[in-house]
Amino acid sequence: xxxxxxQIIVILACLIGTAYTIPAPGHGALAGYCDNNSxxxxxxxxxxxxxxxxxxxxxxxxxxxLMQLVHGSCQKLGTDGSKCFVNNIFTGTQGLEYxxxxxxxxxxxxxxxxxxxKGESGTCSxxxxxxxxxxxxxxxxxDCADTECCVSNFQPIGKRGKLTKRLSHGxxxxxxxxxxxxxVNHGSGPKPDSVVLSCPCVSGLTCHGMGxxxxxxxxxxxxxx
Numbered sequence: 679x680x681x682x683x684x685q686i687i688v689i690l691a692c693l694i695g696t697a698y699t700i701p702a703p704g705h706g707a708l709a710g711y712c713d714n715n716s717x718x719x720x721x722x723x724x725x726x727x728x729x730x731x732x733x734x735x736x737x738x739x740x741x742x743x744l745m746q747l748v749h750g751s752c753q754k755l756g757t758d759g760s761k762c763f764v765n766n767i768f769t770g771t772q773g774l775e776y777x778x779x780x781x782x783x784x785x786x787x788x789x790x791x792x793x794x795x796k797g798e799s800g801t802c803s804x805x806x807x808x809x810x811x812x813x814x815x816x817x818x819x820x821d822c823a824d825t826e827c828c829v830s831n832f833q834p835i836g837k838r839g840k841l842t843k844r845l846s847h848g849x850x851x852x853x854x855x856x857x858x859x860x861x862v863n864h865g866s867g868p869k870p871d872s873v874v875l876s877c878p879c880v881s882g883l884t885c886h887g888m889g890x891x892x893x894x895x896x897x898x899x900x901x902x903x
Contacts, residue, residue: 700747701744701747703717703747703748704717704718704752707741707744708744708747708748710751710752711740711744711745711748711750711751711752712724712748712749712750712751712752712774713748713749713750713773713774714771714772714773714774715773715774715775716773717752718752719752721754721755721781722752722753722754722755722778723752723753723755723775723778723779724749724750724751724752724773724774724775725750725751725752725753725775725776725777725778726749726750726769726771726774726775726776727745727748727749727750727751728749729776730767730776730795730796749771749774750774750775753778754778755778755779755780755781756778756779756780756781756784756786756802757780757781757784757802758784758802758803758804759801759802759803760780760801760802761777761799761800761801761802762777762778762779762780762786762799762800762801762802763777763786763793763796763797763798763799763800764786764788764797764798764799764800765797765798765829766779767795767796767797768831768832776796777796780802781802783804783805784802784803784804784805785802785803785804785805786800786801786802787800787801787802787803788800788858788859789801790857790858790859790900792859792888792890792892792898794890794891794892794893795892795893797892798859813849813850813851814849814850815847815848815849815850816828816848816849816850816873817847817848817873818871818872818873819869819870819871819872819873820871821850822850822869823850824869825852825853825869825880826850826851826852826853826869826877827850827851827853827869827870827874827877827878828848828849828850828870828872828873828874829848829849829850829851829873829874829875829876829877830847830848830873830874830875831847831848831849832847847873848873848874851877852877853867853869853877853878853879853880854876854877854878854879854880854883854885854901855879855880855883855901856883856901856902856903857900857901857902858879858900858901859898859899859900860876860877860878860879860885860898860899860900860901861875861876861878861885861892861895861896861897861898861899862885862887862896862897862898862899863896863897864876864877864878864885865878865879865885866878866879866880866881866882866883866884866885866901867879867880867881867882868881875895876895879901880901882903883901883902883903884901884902884903885899885900885901886899886900886901886902887899888900
């Protein structure tokens, strides 16, 4: 084989290798796209293309072939006034979100409006503005204050979101009061000892159903007399 032929082969090999180079998530042609939060900036999270209802979010700026290489796009964490969900539901993949949570120092203040199947929507507000402390981690109701219950970090959604999973990790939330969104089948006080999917209404109040069912959690309602 001549030297010229060897050079041609080397050049062709380099060209073929370049043509089939697959960009890594968050880099090159996939800058701004991700498989998990580690591929995004410190003030961003990785939002899944596939949303809870199974409808794929259209990303016009990304080539359809490249879209097959990643699972989501990097979006900004919530700041003052941003839309949020009080309890972000789990996508099934660690570090991949359906919606970005509020940034550190902000709290998602519920609006009382429930969007099935994502749950209660709200707005991010400065924690100092709303006068709230950061949520306390818990493994049972005993880890929370007397006016709080332990709400699971795992929120099942859809028909496949079975409630057979043992709830063992959560955060403390206030018991529901007048006007708060609630789950009818969780009833009212006293404070539950175990980890629950939603705090019940305080004793003396009833969760009045709205006729809106959130699978598999059941009917949503509002706490009242």
